[in-house]
Amino acid sequence: MNQNIFTSETAATRDGFGVGLVEVAQQDGKVFALCADLTESMRLDKFEQLFPNRFVQMGVAEQNMIGVAAGLALAGKTPFATSFAVFSPGRTLDQIRVSIAYSNLNVKIVGGHAGLSTGPDGATHQALEDIALMRTLPNMTVICPSDAQQAREATIALANHQGPAYLRLSRPKYPILKHQKPFKIGEAEILKEGNDLTLISCGDAIHDCLLATTALEKMKISAQVINLHTIKPIDKKALVQAANKTKRLITVEDHQVAGGLGSAVAEVLLPEINQSVTNELKFLMIGVGDAFGESGEESELKKKYKVDVQTIVINAKNLLISY
Amino acid sequence: MSSNSAPKISKDKIQQLEGLAREARVKVIEIISHAGSGHPAGSLGMADIFVALYFEILKFQPNNPTWKNRDYLFLSNGHICPILYAVLNMTGFFPAIELNTLRKINSRLQGHPHYGSLPGVENTSGPLGQGISQAAGLALALKRDKKKNRVFCIMSDGEQQEGQVWETYQFINKYQLDNLTCVIDRNFIQIEGNTEKIMPLENLQEKIKSFGLKTYQINGHDFVEIIAIIKKAVNDNLPSVIIANTIPGKGVSFMENKSEWHGKAPNSEETVLALNELSTTK
Numbered sequence: 366m367n368q369n370i371f372t373s374e375t376a377a378t379r380d381g382f383g384v385g386l387v388e389v390a391q392q393d394g395k396v397f398a399l400c401a402d403l404t405e406s407m408r409l410d411k412f413e414q415l416f417p418n419r420f421v422q423m424g425v426a427e428q429n430m431i432g433v434a435a436g437l438a439l440a441g442k443t444p445f446a447t448s449f450a451v452f453s454p455g456r457t458l459d460q461i462r463v464s465i466a467y468s469n470l471n472v473k474i475v476g477g478h479a480g481l482s483t484g485p486d487g488a489t490h491q492a493l494e495d496i497a498l499m500r501t502l503p504n505m506t507v508i509c510p511s512d513a514q515q516a517r518e519a520t521i522a523l524a525n526h527q528g529p530a531y532l533r534l535s536r537p538k539y540p541i542l543k544h545q546k547p548f549k550i551g552e553a554e555i556l557k558e559g560n561d562l563t564l565i566s567c568g569d570a571i572h573d574c575l576l577a578t579t580a581l582e583k584m585k586i587s588a589q590v591i592n593l594h595t596i597k598p599i600d601k602k603a604l605v606q607a608a609n610k611t612k613r614l615i616t617v618e619d620h621q622v623a624g625g626l627g628s629a630v631a632e633v634l635l636p637e638i639n640q641s642v643t644n645e646l647k648f649l650m651i652g653v654g655d656a657f658g659e660s661g662e663e664s665e666l667k668k669k670y671k672v673d674v675q676t677i678v679i680n681a682k683n684l685l686i687s688y
Numbered sequence: 689m690s691s692n693s694a695p696k697i698s699k700d701k702i703q704q705l706e707g708l709a710r711e712a713r714v715k716v717i718e719i720i721s722h723a724g725s726g727h728p729a730g731s732l733g734m735a736d737i738f739v740a741l742y743f744e745i746l747k748f749q750p751n752n753p754t755w756k757n758r759d760y761l762f763l764s765n766g767h768i769c770p771i772l773y774a775v776l777n778m779t780g781f782f783p784a785i786e787l788n789t790l791r792k793i794n795s796r797l798q799g800h801p802h803y804g805s806l807p808g809v810e811n812t813s814g815p816l817g818q819g820i821s822q823a824a825g826l827a828l829a830l831k832r833d834k835k836k837n838r839v840f841c842i843m844s845d846g847e848q849q850e851g852q853v854w855e856t857y858q859f860i861n862k863y864q865l866d867n868l869t870c871v872i873d874r875n876f877i878q879i880e881g882n883t884e885k886i887m888p889l890e891n892l893q894e895k896i897k898s899f900g901l902k903t904y905q906i907n908g909h910d911f912v913e914i915i916a917i918i919k920k921a922v923n924d925n926l927p928s929v930i931i932a933n934t935i936p937g938k939g940v941s942f943m944e945n946k947s948e949w950h951g952k953a954p955n956s957e958e959t960v961l962a963l964n965e966l967s968t969t970k
Binding site: 418419421423424426428429431432433434435436437438439440441442444459460463464467468469470 | 802803804810811812813814815817818819820821822823824825826827828829830832833851852855856858859862
């Protein structure tokens with residue numbers, strides 16, 4: 366079953382971003398890229414080479430980068446301001462809040478190396494709170510693509526979308542997925558159908574969800590997977606449908622449970638219980654539980670902080686038994 | 689115009705500008721008093737520079753606030769927006785009747801300026817250090833597009849304590865943003881007192897110079913000097929920072945050089961005193 370979803374090609378979401386940005390910049394002369402001394406890591410080398418006049422090397426100065434991006438947007442440009450997510454939005458919340466979100470400017474903030482998957486660099490470099498920070502800002506769109514191909518499409522979509530947005534990217538390579546439909550901001554995607562429960566996730570964690578469904582099938586549990594690539598604006602309709610169809614939902618994310626994708630899902634579904642959502646709903650959130658990460662390999666970290674395939678499988682099984 | 693020919697300004701012109709600055713100061717006192725809160729000291733101290741910029745330097749069209757050939761004024765120390773609002777009103781961006789809505793519910797005159805709320809407000813600011821980055825980004829875009837518009841950015845001296853300002857100076861130097869002129873309100877006060885006691889800034893000019901920028905010092909209450917140096921900075925075509933020595937609270941004797949007037953509205957008696965003083969000063 367899952368063989369139909371995973372392709373044999375692997376790439377990181379940051380790779381897809383780099384490809385998509387060059388593609389859209391070839392069509393649209395307004396697209397700018399800003400970088401804080403991480404050109405290669407953020408996959409902007411080709412952009413810099415092809416469009417030197419639209420590339421801005423900021424040095425290690427992320428706060429100024431965000432302000433400069435705001436100024437570029439005020440001049441009618443479409444700047445993509447990139448860094449590691451721990452630095453931006455991690456360090457630049459005030460600048461994003463005031464200079465971009467409040468002014469409703471057309472700036473795309475791109476946070477790379479997000480999540481535990483950043484691995485050996487340790488807790489300082491593992492952004493686990495960026496989704497929470499960005500989705501609380503009015504006017505802000507928040508996107509975390511599931512794979513490189515979707516990151517490419519999301520980048521192009523964001524360049525054509527008017528308004529501030531945050532694009533969350535990560536470092537490791539994963540198989541590119543076969544998608545059911547083209548990427549559209551705000552439209553969740555059912556990557557795999559199932560009847561007993563729904564796994565809702567974004568980014569690299571989608572892959573763990575898909576692997577978990579294979580293990581669950583062996584236990585005769587049919588799980589569906591929703592790729593909630595757009596965390597804001599959230600696709601309430603798709604979530605309500607899934608809640609009523611499977612009655613058990615589990616959110617999975619490489620991010621703090623507090624304020625992340627799971628919280629966003631809870632915010633729209635829980636007030637609907639007994640209204641558009643069944644009162645039989647069972648809801649569980651998997652993510653990092655109020656802890657900092659540490660150095661280690663991605664697989665070791667996911668296991669230790671309980672955001673791995675096994676954790677998903679155990680929780681899914683328990684949710685069904687307790688039901 | 690060559691850079692060393694100081695433009696002549698007639699006595700009549702100076703008198704006219706002084707009158708406009710007085711009018712702007714009256715508006716500042718009236719609207720902060722009516723609002724019941726706000727920042728009078730910096731607003732009064734920068735009145736002469738705002739009048740010089742809006743009546744002698746900047747190119748703009750009040751009836752067409754997004755005119756593509758306009759010059760831009762970015763306010764980085766957003767808390768002195770009463771003087772910006774006063775001058776925008778006097779140049780016709782919005783009617784006087786709206787001035788008294790400052791800091792009130794449903795107003796276009798927010799307590800700190802908001803881009804998109806009021807015509808003529810070019811940027812959002814409040815948290816210090818952000819406006820200069822925005823101005824630098826705009827200047828970079830204009831420069832790369834080979835456009836002639838000028839960008840001016842007003843900052844406060846206390847604001848120089850923010851690291852972001854120095855990140856931006858590096859950037860302005862690297863990209864040689866010669867279409868950007870920054871003006872620092874050097875009034876030596878911040879909320880808690882004298883800048884040199886809170887967190888010393890001196891030697892401010894030498895520090896900025898060492899970042900590779902062209903610097904100037906002016907008396908921020910002398911129209912001849914203000915206009916001559918700003919024009920010189922513009923014509924020199926170098927990224928420049930003008931340190932304007934000003935008296936905080938200028939024009940209202942009991943507010944002058946007092947840090948407690950950084951962010952406090954005058955009560956009704958103080959308002960009457962201040963307005964009387966402004967109406968009798970020459």
